[in-house]
Amino acid sequence: MDSPILRQMFVASAPQLAAISIGGVVGFPNVILEQFKANDTTIQVDIHMASWIGSTHGLAGIPSIAMPTIMQWKGRKLSFLLCCFLIITGWILTYISKNVMTIIIAECFHGLASNSLIIVSFYTISEMIAPKYRMISMSFYAINQTFGMAVIGIIARYLHWKTVTIIMSVPIIVAFVTSCAWPESPSWLAYKGEYTKCEKAFKWLRGTDDISQKELKELLNAQRGSVKPKASARVLLKQIISRDFYVPCFHTFVILCAFYWSGIMVIFIYGPDILQRATSNSAAAKYGMISINIILYIGILTTTFLLKNFSNKTVLLFSGITSTVFLVSASIVTYLQSIGLLPSNSMLSLYCVVGFMLFMSLGMTTVAFVIPAELMPVKHRGLGGAVYVILLCLLHASSLKISPYLMLYVGLWGTFLVYAVNALVCMVIVWRCVPETKGKTLQEIEDYYNYGSFVRNPIENGVNELL
Structure with missing residues (x-):
C-alpha cells in the first residue's frame, strides 16, 4: 500500500x-x-x-x-x-x-x-x-x-x-x-x-505533501506548547469550566437529543407494535417495517451525496426540520383517529411514519453522530469522550424505556407531539449556536471554541489582512 x-x-x-x-x-x-x-x-x-x-x-x-x-x-x-x-x-x-x-x-x-x-x-x-x-x-x-x-x-x-x-x-x-x-x-x-x-x-x-506537512506542523506545535498537568480535583474542575470543554458538551447533548428523542429508535425497535396500533392492520405493520428498513439504508446512502454538496450543518437542519413536519402530521392523524374523525384502519399514519424515517435518514442518522465527534478538542477527549458516551447511553435508554409507557398513558398522538417539540427546539439551538465542521481541522474547531472564530487570532489576522 x-x-x-x-x-x-x-x-x-x-x-x-x-x-x-x-x-x-x-x-x-x-x-x-x-x-x-x-x-x-x-x-x-x-x-x-x-x-x-x-x-x-x-x-x-x-x-x-x-x-x-x-x-x-x-x-x-x-x-x-x-x-x-x-x-x-x-x-x-x-x-x-x-x-x-x-x-x-x-x-x-x-x-x-x-x-x-x-x-x-x-x-x-x-x-x-x-x-x-x-x-x-x-x-x-x-x-x-x-x-x-x-x-x-x-x-x-x-x-x-x-x-x-x-x-x-x-x-x-x-x-x-x-x-x-x-x-x-x-x-x-x-x-x-x-x-x-x-x-x-x-x-x-497522510504522505508528505504540503497540506499534510502543514497539518503535522500545527499538530506538533499545539501539543508541544501545551502543558499536561497531573490529574487532580483542581485540574478536573478547571477542565470542566473551560469554554472549549463545556460548550462542545452542550452542543453534543443538543444534537444527540434531537436524534434519540425524535423517536427514530423507538419506531425502529417497537415499530411493529406502533404501526399495528396506528393502522389496526398487521400486514401493513409488517410490510411497513420492511419498507422502513429499506428506506433507512437508501436515505443514508443519499446523505453521502448531500454531504458532498452541502455543509454538515445544513444537512442536519434540513433533515431535522423536515422530519419534524412528519412528526407533527403523525400526531395530528393519530389524534383524529383517537377521537373518531378518522377510521382506526387509516393508512395516513403509516405514510407519516415512513416519511419521518425517510427524512431522518437523509442526514440526521449520520451527522448527529459525526459532528459531536469532531467538536471536542483532542486535549479534552478523555473526559469529553466520557460525556459523549454517557449522553449516548442515557438518551438511548431513556427514549426506549420511557416511550412504551408514554404511548400507554398519553397515546400515540401525544408521544409524537413530544418528539416533534423536542426536535424543533434542538434544531433552533443547532441553527443558532453549533459551528460548521466540514473541511475544518481539529485545531481550527478548537480555535473556534477558544476564540469565537476558526482563526486562532481573528483580530490580529484582520489587521494583517488590512495591511
Missing part, C-alpha cells in the same frame, strides 16, 4: 466492518421481541420485560465512560480491539442463550462494547483520516451501521434469531483481525509526547 489514500482506507475499513455488526446489535432487540411473541417460541416476554430488552443496550453502555480514559491511556488501537472482543463475546452469549436473562446479559456486553466502539471509531477516523476524506469516512460508518440495521430487520422475517446471530458476528471478527495491523493515532502519540513516532505514523498515513 504505497498510496496514503489506500493506507487511510485500510485503517478506516475495520471501523466500517465493525459498524455493520453494531447495526445488528442496535436492531437485534426488534428481532427477538418479534420472534419471542410467536406462538412456537419457548421464551415469553411481557411489556415490562420487553422495555428492558429494548433499553438495556443503552443502560449497559454507561460503564463505557471508562473507554475514553483507556483511549487516552493506552491508545486508539488497543481500545478498538477490546471493543471488538466484547461484541464477539456478546454474540456468543446470544447464540447459546435459552432464557431472557441470558439474552439481557448478552445485551449488556453489546451495549457496553457498541457504545464504546462508536466513540473509539469516530475519534480514530477523525484523527487518522485527512480532513477532506474524514467526513465521507465517518458518513460511511453510519451507512454501514444502518446497513446492518436494515439487513437484520429484513432477514429476521425469514431466519431464526440464532442464525441471524451467526451472520452478524462475521463482520466484527474480520474487523478485529484487520485492526491488528493498524498504526497508532498520530494525534494520540503527539498528546503522549511521542513526537518522533507521531511524525512517522502521520507521514505513513
Whole structure:
C-alpha cells in the first residue's frame, strides 16, 4: 500500500466492518421481541420485560465512560480491539442463550462494547483520516451501521434469531483481525509526547505533501506548547469550566437529543407494535417495517451525496426540520383517529411514519453522530469522550424505556407531539449556536471554541489582512 489514500482506507475499513455488526446489535432487540411473541417460541416476554430488552443496550453502555480514559491511556488501537472482543463475546452469549436473562446479559456486553466502539471509531477516523476524506469516512460508518440495521430487520422475517446471530458476528471478527495491523493515532502519540513516532505514523498515513506537512506542523506545535498537568480535583474542575470543554458538551447533548428523542429508535425497535396500533392492520405493520428498513439504508446512502454538496450543518437542519413536519402530521392523524374523525384502519399514519424515517435518514442518522465527534478538542477527549458516551447511553435508554409507557398513558398522538417539540427546539439551538465542521481541522474547531472564530487570532489576522 504505497498510496496514503489506500493506507487511510485500510485503517478506516475495520471501523466500517465493525459498524455493520453494531447495526445488528442496535436492531437485534426488534428481532427477538418479534420472534419471542410467536406462538412456537419457548421464551415469553411481557411489556415490562420487553422495555428492558429494548433499553438495556443503552443502560449497559454507561460503564463505557471508562473507554475514553483507556483511549487516552493506552491508545486508539488497543481500545478498538477490546471493543471488538466484547461484541464477539456478546454474540456468543446470544447464540447459546435459552432464557431472557441470558439474552439481557448478552445485551449488556453489546451495549457496553457498541457504545464504546462508536466513540473509539469516530475519534480514530477523525484523527487518522485527512480532513477532506474524514467526513465521507465517518458518513460511511453510519451507512454501514444502518446497513446492518436494515439487513437484520429484513432477514429476521425469514431466519431464526440464532442464525441471524451467526451472520452478524462475521463482520466484527474480520474487523478485529484487520485492526491488528493498524498504526497508532498520530494525534494520540503527539498528546503522549511521542513526537518522533507521531511524525512517522502521520507521514505513513497522510504522505508528505504540503497540506499534510502543514497539518503535522500545527499538530506538533499545539501539543508541544501545551502543558499536561497531573490529574487532580483542581485540574478536573478547571477542565470542566473551560469554554472549549463545556460548550462542545452542550452542543453534543443538543444534537444527540434531537436524534434519540425524535423517536427514530423507538419506531425502529417497537415499530411493529406502533404501526399495528396506528393502522389496526398487521400486514401493513409488517410490510411497513420492511419498507422502513429499506428506506433507512437508501436515505443514508443519499446523505453521502448531500454531504458532498452541502455543509454538515445544513444537512442536519434540513433533515431535522423536515422530519419534524412528519412528526407533527403523525400526531395530528393519530389524534383524529383517537377521537373518531378518522377510521382506526387509516393508512395516513403509516405514510407519516415512513416519511419521518425517510427524512431522518437523509442526514440526521449520520451527522448527529459525526459532528459531536469532531467538536471536542483532542486535549479534552478523555473526559469529553466520557460525556459523549454517557449522553449516548442515557438518551438511548431513556427514549426506549420511557416511550412504551408514554404511548400507554398519553397515546400515540401525544408521544409524537413530544418528539416533534423536542426536535424543533434542538434544531433552533443547532441553527443558532453549533459551528460548521466540514473541511475544518481539529485545531481550527478548537480555535473556534477558544476564540469565537476558526482563526486562532481573528483580530490580529484582520489587521494583517488590512495591511
